[in-house]
Amino acid sequence: MKNLGMIVNLRKPEAVNMARRLLQWGNDNNCPFMLPHQEASALTTAGFDNEQWLHTVKLAIVVGGDGTFLRAARYVMGTDIILHGINLGHLGFLASSRPEDAEHDLDNILNDNFEVLERRVLNCTLLHDESTSHKMYALNDIVLSSNAIARLLQVEIQFNDKFFCVLPADGVIVSTPTGSTAYALSAGGPIIPPHMNAMLLAPLCAHTLYSRPLMASDDDTMTLIPRGVSRDLILTQDGQLAYEVFPNDRIEIKLSRTKKIRTVNLPGKHFLDIVREKLGWGLLKGFKID
Secondary structure, eight states, X not given: OOOEEEEEOTTOHHHHHHHXXXXXXXXXXTOOOBOBHHHHHHTXXXXXXXXXXXXXXXXXEEEEOHHHHHXXXXXXXXXXXXXXXXXXXXXXXXXXXXXGGHHHHHHHHHTTOOEEXXXXXXXXXXXXXXXXXXXEEESSEEEEEEXXXXXXXXXXXXXXXXXXXXXXXXXXXXXXXXXXXXXXXXXXOOOOXXXXXXXXXXXXXXXXXXXXXXXXXXXXXXXXXXXXXXXXXXXXXXXXXXEEEOTTOEEEEEEEEEEEEEXXXXXXXXXXXXXXXXXXXXXXXXXXXX
């Protein structure tokens, strides 16, 4: 594993410092990093254009938080590039490696001491007047909500083109297993291991007692149709890109059959280990497991 790339959150000084540290580590270990032009310019080193970078890099180190990781995922979507994140953000379920372990983890990667986890992504089509308006892919989630403050939505939900319900809520989240530890978690959704082939529908502040998070299989298609007259609607892709939505538009969401995001799974860093560490799950004060 020699063709290493790097993507950096250049707005965080600590991420830039970490990137400089890794560049030095790469030079010392005869394993220089390939950087896209933007990162290379900021770090005053040689860079590569997008096409050359995407066709040459085999594994990319993402220095930042989960937001930087999601940006990197969009960048490499449709390639076989493997991503490994070093967390300089908050929880860090995607960028799960700690800064103090960075060089040790890179040693494992260079020695092929890791597994590759293939994460499913959502394939979302936004249709306006029965014509495709936007097509997008999301590693975490697709969210339909209102731009207006405290504005209740009426969202018709279909499964495989069959009517399911009309949901009165502040919004609706459709998430991948990877996204189950993101926005959907705060909406009361379950935590789903990222290797599962499933989707999750989680209402946002539903105005009904019957509403509960609901899972669907990788063969299902969920369709969201905003009803009513509100024209202040927004569809967000991984919390980073936004699209205008109108009443009666169709938002068709399913798991992509062709695109996946490949990530590093290091020894001793199983998903459940990360959940326990990040959320403090099951840790009793003063209780130690040998």
